[in-house]
Amino acid sequence: MDKVKEYKKANPFKLFGDHVQAIGTGIKYFVRPQRITLKYPEEALSLPSGYRGLIRLYKDVCIGCTLCAMVCPADAMKMVTQEGKKLPTINYGRCVFCGFCVDICPVDALKETGVHDAAFTNRRDLVFYPDKFNKSYDEPPTERVVKKVKAVVDEKRGIKYVPDE
Amino acid sequence: MTNRLEDVLENSGMAVDIVPVEGELNVGPQHPGSGHMRILVKLNGDIIEDVDLDVGYVHRAVEKLGENRNYMHLIPLVERPAILDSIHMNLGYVMAVEKIINVDVPERAQYLRSFAAEVNRIASHLYGLGILGIFLGHSTAFMWGFGDREVWVHILEMLTGARVTNSYIIPGGVRRDLTPAIIEETKKAITYMRKKLEDWKKIFLYNPTIRARLENVGVMTKEKAIEWGAVGPNLRASGVYYDVRKIEPYAAYPKLDFEIPVYKEGDGYARTMVRFEEVEQSLRMLEQIIKEIPEGNILSDRFFKQIPPTRLKKWWEGYRRIVLPGYYASFRPPKGEAVTRVEAARGELLYYLVSDGSAKPYRLRMVTPSYRLINVMRNLAKGSRFADLVSIYGSLDYFPPEADR
Ligand code: SF4
Ligand code: SF4
Numbered sequence: 001m002d003k004v005k006e007y008k009k010a011n012p013f014k015l016f017g018d019h020v021q022a023i024g025t026g027i028k029y030f031v032r033p034q035r036i037t038l039k040y041p042e043e044a045l046s047l048p049s050g051y052r053g054l055i056r057l058y059k060d061v062c063i064g065c066t067l068c069a070m071v072c073p074a075d076a077m078k079m080v081t082q083e084g085k086k087l088p089t090i091n092y093g094r095c096v097f098c099g100f101c102v103d104i105c106p107v108d109a110l111k112e113t114g115v116h117d118a119a120f121t122n123r124r125d126l127v128f129y130p131d132k133f134n135k136s137y138d139e140p141p142t143e144r145v146v147k148k149v150k151a152v153v154d155e156k157r158g159i160k161y162v163p164d165e
Numbered sequence: 166m167t168n169r170l171e172d173v174l175e176n177s178g179m180a181v182d183i184v185p186v187e188g189e190l191n192v193g194p195q196h197p198g199s200g201h202m203r204i205l206v207k208l209n210g211d212i213i214e215d216v217d218l219d220v221g222y223v224h225r226a227v228e229k230l231g232e233n234r235n236y237m238h239l240i241p242l243v244e245r246p247a248i249l250d251s252i253h254m255n256l257g258y259v260m261a262v263e264k265i266i267n268v269d270v271p272e273r274a275q276y277l278r279s280f281a282a283e284v285n286r287i288a289s290h291l292y293g294l295g296i297l298g299i300f301l302g303h304s305t306a307f308m309w310g311f312g313d314r315e316v317w318v319h320i321l322e323m324l325t326g327a328r329v330t331n332s333y334i335i336p337g338g339v340r341r342d343l344t345p346a347i348i349e350e351t352k353k354a355i356t357y358m359r360k361k362l363e364d365w366k367k368i369f370l371y372n373p374t375i376r377a378r379l380e381n382v383g384v385m386t387k388e389k390a391i392e393w394g395a396v397g398p399n400l401r402a403s404g405v406y407y408d409v410r411k412i413e414p415y416a417a418y419p420k421l422d423f424e425i426p427v428y429k430e431g432d433g434y435a436r437t438m439v440r441f442e443e444v445e446q447s448l449r450m451l452e453q454i455i456k457e458i459p460e461g462n463i464l465s466d467r468f469f470k471q472i473p474p475t476r477l478k479k480w481w482e483g484y485r486r487i488v489l490p491g492y493y494a495s496f497r498p499p500k501g502e503a504v505t506r507v508e509a510a511r512g513e514l515l516y517y518l519v520s521d522g523s524a525k526p527y528r529l530r531m532v533t534p535s536y537r538l539i540n541v542m543r544n545l546a547k548g549s550r551f552a553d554l555v556s557i558y559g560s561l562d563y564f565p566p567e568a569d570r
Contacts, residue, residue: 004404004427007438009380015373022372025364026305036312050341050484052326070494073238098241098332103340104489106473112326151319153353158361159315 036159038149044117046150046164052099053114055090057133062087062109068101077101082130090133092118093126113137186210192554194222201565208551216546216554218539224569231529235495236262239529241332246533247567248329249292252278252285252321253509258531259334260415261518264503266336266496268468272417273461274338279417280454281324281333282507283447284351287358288317289510290440290562297437297559298369301378306369313361316354323347335493338464342485348455355448362445370441379433383545383557386431393541396534397512398439399561403431409508420457421450433560440562463487495524509534511562535568 038045047053064086069077076094079086088101088110102110115138120126128137147163154160187209194203203219227246231239243258244251256278263270270278295310318328324347325331325340333340369375385395390403400407408425410418426442428435462469464487471490472481480486502519512534521527538561545557 004406004429006429007434018371018373021367022369022374025368028364029305034312036315048323050326050486051322067491067494071237071489073234073241096241096330097327098330099326100237100332100489100493103487104491104494106476106491108476108479151315153316153319153350153357155353155356156360158313158357159319 034157036161038161041146043147043149043161045161046148047114047116048150049114050112051114051116052097052102052112053116054092054112054118054137055095055102055133056111056113056136057088057090057130058109058111059087059130059134061107062105063107065106067104067106068110071100071104073098073100080130087130088133089127089129091127092120093123190551194219201569204554206546206551206554211551213546213549213551213554216543218543220539220565221569223566225566227570228529228531231526233525235524236336236498236526237493237495239526240335241330243529243531244330244332245566246531246570247509247511247535247564249564250285250289250510250567251329251331252281252333253507253514254533255332255334256282256416257505257507257509257514257516258518259336260505260507261503261516262336262498264505265501265518265520266498268337268465270338270465271462272459273342274463274465276417276454276458277339277343277463278334279421280343280451280458281321281331281339282416283450283454284317284320284324286510287444287447288314288321290444291317293510293559293562294365294369294437294440297562300555300559301375303369303372303375306365309361309365309369313358316357320347320351320354323350335464335487335489337468338462338487340487342463342487343458344485351451351455355451358444358448362441365441370437376434378553378556379437379560382433382553383549383560384430384432385541385545389544390431390541393544394537395512395541396537397508397510398443399436399538399541400512401425402428402435402439404429409506409513413506415505415507417454421453423450433556436560436562468492497522497524511535511564511567512537531570533567533570535564536570538563539568 066079066086068088069079074094074096076091077088080089099112102112113136118137149161150164151159152162190206190208192204192206194201201223203222205217205219206213207215225245227242230242234242239258240255244254247254291310291314295307298306298310321331322328324343325333385403387404390400390405395403404427406425406427411425423446426439428438468490471492472488476488480488498520500520500522505516507514514534515532517530518526519528542557542561542563546554549557
């Protein structure tokens with residue numbers, strides 16, 4: 001068992017020194033700021049490999065085993081029948097991006113795409129039927145140049161962004 | 166003495182009428198300063214006579230929902246109440262499921278669980294310190310807390326594939342393995358954090374303004390802490406040596422060398438000191454885990470053997486990732502019940518799980534550390550000054566969604 005510690009009560013004579021120390025540290029970071037804010041959307045973050053982003057389906061690979069719909073905790077994955085074949089359809093309004101469906105699919109017909117940013121104007125658009133679900137969903141802005149950066153840990157600065165590619 | 170002062174004021178025409186004010190103040194129910202909770206404060210002057218914590222604003226019925234979902238479905242659900250501490254929520258629940266289905270967890274997976282848990286503990290304490298900072302009007306601490314937390318969230322993101330909704334721990338093991346790239350990043354993060362903690366101390370912990378707001382504020386004696394049922398860092402700041410990681414070790418904790426910071430004073434400052442030192446201990450543990458982690462499998466053989474060989478080759482050998490065999494889609498554990506405890510960032514987290522042999526639990530009971538704090542906070546706030554309400558709140562690191570479940 002470790003011993004019970006007591007902290008030193010504030011010493012009135014040290015107070016001034018402690019104030020100076022706190023302000024000094026503030027000045028240090030004023031001169032050399034440590035900013036981690038990204039200028040989104042001009043700068044966008046690329047996500048690390050293995051990131052559980054939006055999911056896509058490979059329609060021809062799927063064998064319609066329904067495991068993905070069974071394991072889905074949010075009832076986001078549902079099976080529909082198309083031309084006599086059972087295929088999954090996903091509702092992104094419900095999906096919690098746990099990745100269980102991708103991990104359980106026995107034939108790897110589902111894949112995590114690493115795309116994270118998406119906006120929809122209509123709730124019905126959140127439901128991806130097999131045809132839409134069959135391709136990677138990504139709509140990067142066309143008119144502006146987006147600088148892709150990725151986050152790395154730096155020993156001196158904490159999170160640092162370096163250009164990707 | 167006072168009479169004379171009043172006379173002097175009277176004679177010089179500067180007398181003030183002191184009108185005693187009594188009444189109720191409504192704090193909340195939204196941020197900032199109350200969390201997602203309404204606090205009804207009964208005041209006498211600026212002394213708090215009584216507080217009524219109106220909890221339940223972010224109640225999500227996790228326990229009741231638990232009876233309508235199967236065992237895998239519950240993993241993302243139990244994480245949601247304490248989203249900043251999701252690894253611990255996940256770990257406690259999965260340990261209960263493992264007890265019922267009676268499965269052994271490989272050594273490497275145990276180490277990985279401790280690794281993720283300690284990374285999460287650091288992130289959670291930094292979050293708590295940031296909130297304490299902004300409650301006290303120290304915006305720098307708020308920015309630093311959330312900025313430095315980002316470093317640890319980044320490591321969790323690399324390891325688990327999501328920032329906070331990790332769903333990393335599954336019955337029988339964990340989902341992904343530690344890669345050399347993650348080890349490199351963690352080493353850098355440890356160096357960075359050690360250095361940054363020194364600056365944290367200078368600008369926050371030893372800052373006389375902060376000390377004035379926290380010292381002798383919300384003092385909880387050892388006896389009261391036990392009587393009120395405090396847990397975690399708040400209990401340890403009142404001089405009680407109690408940590409589930411030592412008392413009832415789980416994951417890789419029996420093999421790790423670490424200390425439990427315990428302070429005697431029981432005031433807001435002691436609670437803050439305990440959190441700071443826990444971050445330092447967690448950094449120590451991470452170093453040990455990186456060095457000592459044994460080679461091997463990260464999923465119990467019982468489930469590992471069920472993964473189709475082609476997938477095993479692609480995912481486990483290629484990406485060091487476990488994929489789920491069909492068993493997980495909807496398994497029926499035998500009848501039984503289990504109780505597990507883990508030391509979450511805010512204290513002891515208890516799960517009680519009953520299985521009736523069907524695919525869904527018969528009952529899930531979840532006692533979170535913040536839930537225990539409701540009583541503590543109510544008692545501590547009585548008799549303190551109104552301005553200290555936020556100091557007490559922040560120093561307890563109370564997290565309303567976790568308490569409401
Ligand atoms: S990622 Fe999770 S929530 Fe989303 S569809 Fe797959 S299993 Fe369901
Ligand atoms: S688990 Fe895979 S193969 Fe089975 S239905 Fe879902 S996508 Fe198709």
